[in-house]
Amino acid sequence: xxxxxxxxxxxxxxxxxxxxxxxxxxxxxxxxxxxxxxxxxxxxxxxxxxxxxxxxxxxxxxxxxxxxxxxxxxxxxxxxxxxxxxxxxxxxxxxxxxxxxxxxxxxxxxxxxxxxxxxxxxxxxxxxxxxxxxxxxxxxxxxxxxxxxxxxxxxxxxxxxxxxxxxxxxxxx
Amino acid sequence: xxxxxxxxxxxxxxxxxxxxxxxxxxxxxxxxxxxxxxxxxxxxxxxxxxxxxxxxxxxxxxxxxxxxxxxxxxxxxxxxxxxxxxxxxxxxxxxxxxxxxxxxxxxxxxxxxxxxxxxxxxxxxxxxxxxxxxxxxxxxxxxxxxxxxxxxxxxxxxxxxxxxxxxxxxxxxxxxxxxx
Numbered sequence: 001x002x003x004x005x006x007x008x009x010x011x012x013x014x015x016x017x018x019x020x021x022x023x024x025x026x027x028x029x030x031x032x033x034x035x036x037x038x039x040x041x042x043x044x045x046x047x048x049x050x051x052x053x054x055x056x057x058x059x060x061x062x063x064x065x066x067x068x069x070x071x072x073x074x075x076x077x078x079x080x081x082x083x084x085x086x087x088x089x090x091x092x093x094x095x096x097x098x099x100x101x102x103x104x105x106x107x108x109x110x111x112x113x114x115x116x117x118x119x120x121x122x123x124x125x126x127x128x129x130x131x132x133x134x135x136x137x138x139x140x141x142x143x144x145x146x147x148x149x150x151x152x153x154x155x156x157x158x159x160x161x162x163x164x165x166x167x168x169x170x171x172x173x
Numbered sequence: 174x175x176x177x178x179x180x181x182x183x184x185x186x187x188x189x190x191x192x193x194x195x196x197x198x199x200x201x202x203x204x205x206x207x208x209x210x211x212x213x214x215x216x217x218x219x220x221x222x223x224x225x226x227x228x229x230x231x232x233x234x235x236x237x238x239x240x241x242x243x244x245x246x247x248x249x250x251x252x253x254x255x256x257x258x259x260x261x262x263x264x265x266x267x268x269x270x271x272x273x274x275x276x277x278x279x280x281x282x283x284x285x286x287x288x289x290x291x292x293x294x295x296x297x298x299x300x301x302x303x304x305x306x307x308x309x310x311x312x313x314x315x316x317x318x319x320x321x322x323x324x325x326x327x328x329x330x331x332x333x334x335x336x337x338x339x340x341x342x343x344x345x346x347x348x349x350x351x352x353x
Contacts, residue, residue, distance in 0.1 A: 035346075035347050035351065036343070036350065037293050039293070039316075040293055040296060040316060041287055041289020041290065042207075042216075042289070043288045044216060048216075048220075049203055053199060055224060057195075059228060
């Protein structure tokens, strides 16, 4: 033990010789961990990892097709029901004050969604019969060229695998 | 633990494939889960992407030439699947990838499988501001504690480049976390 001549305090043997080394180690360690938390707070449902191999095996038996779990969003049901109840109540309260909704008030995306997601039990021909044919000229279809941008957008949104198109790459060269 | 070469051989032979695949899934399910989770953030989406990853591995194992290690090949598939998933999600929602990142982080507030506090939420916000590569490198190094050599093989980037990316990511995150 070294002794301080003036105040008689003592330090462990070799304390000052190894001080710099220990300080630099501490600075290096702290530089990454001082502010950034050590864990990121993510959690997994209990038993998830144990249940995963059978799920994958089941999908492989179905040639990779996804098995939809019916109770997957069960935990949101109560919250969704509560929100729906609040909205229904708010509508009921405001119903007398609101003006009637007209066709022009609907967003075109809502109309598209409605047609895409509603089963009308009508064939394409039956729907076509309902269209006012006087307003449509044959030339609307045959003479108006499709914009390249629209074609690309359609393919981009509807084709998942480019191979499905059976493109002849020789033609593209 | 079974040697990688043996496992690959068993995966390529039809009679041993099923059993070997079970071993593969059990060996890598947690590591790949956390890798994907830190990219897509939400548990259900991670579950989808993880299953897709293993199915792709199973279907493509015949073509695996062994030019890289099996785990780095699987990590590459998991990374691509995750990034493709996010790309499709942003396209379907009609929002940019940057906006999607913000939405995903905001959704964590009501996520039952996110137990983080305000600082951990802020960390996710900071990560959302990083370029994709820096975010990947940071998560792999900081949370998954992978070696630069391993990350280099997975992301096919030089170790020097990775060190620079990690350093930049740490600085940006620290600056973000210090802000009020």
